[in-house]
Amino acid sequence: MNIPFLGGRRRKGGLPDPEGIAGLLAECEALRAQAYRAGVRLDDSPASLEALDQLVPGWRDDEEASDWLGNDAGLYLGSVIVRTVPGAAWEIRCDGQPVVRLVSGREFDVVDAGHAWAASGVPELSQLYAEVAEA
Numbered sequence: 001m002n003i004p005f006l007g008g009r010r011r012k013g014g015l016p017d018p019e020g021i022a023g024l025l026a027e028c029e030a031l032r033a034q035a036y037r038a039g040v041r042l043d044d045s046p047a048s049l050e051a052l053d054q055l056v057p058g059w060r061d062d063e064e065a066s067d068w069l070g071n072d073a074g075l076y077l078g079s080v081i082v083r084t085v086p087g088a089a090w091e092i093r094c095d096g097q098p099v100v101r102l103v104s105g106r107e108f109d110v111v112d113a114g115h116a117w118a119a120s121g122v123p124e125l126s127q128l129y130a131e132v133a134e135a
Contacts, residue, residue, distance in 0.1 A: 077114060
C-alpha cells in the first residue's frame with residue numbers, strides 16, 4: 001500500500017507528524033463499516049481483533065472488497081499494536097508502505113498480514129497481535 005500523501009504531513013522541523021499519521025492510518029472506513037454491520041465494535045483493543053476474527057467472511061467472493069478490507073484490517077491491526085504495545089510505532093518505508101516497528105527494531109508489515117487475513121482468515125488478527133505483544 002503506497003500512501004504518497006503521508007509524506008506531506010510535516011511538523012515545523014521537517015519530520016513527519018507521528019500522531020497525524022497514526023490518525024490517518026487508524027481510520028479504516030471499509031473495515032469499520034463491515035464490523036458495524038456485523039455488530040462488532042472496533043474500540044482499538046486486542047479484544048476487538050478477536051471479534052473481527054469471528055466475522056463471517058462474505059467479502060471473499062468480491063476481490064475488490066477483499067482488497068479494501070485486507071488493507072484496512074492490516075492498518076487496524078497496526079493501530080491496535082501502536083496503541084497498546086509499549087514502544088511500537090508506525091514507520092513509512094521508502095516504498096510508501098506503512099509498517100509497525102517495535103522497540104527491538106523488529107518490523108511488521110501489517111498490511112500484508114491484513115490482506116492474508118481477508119483472503120483466507122489465516123493468520124488470525126488476534127494471533128498476530130499476541131505474537132507481536134510478546135516480542
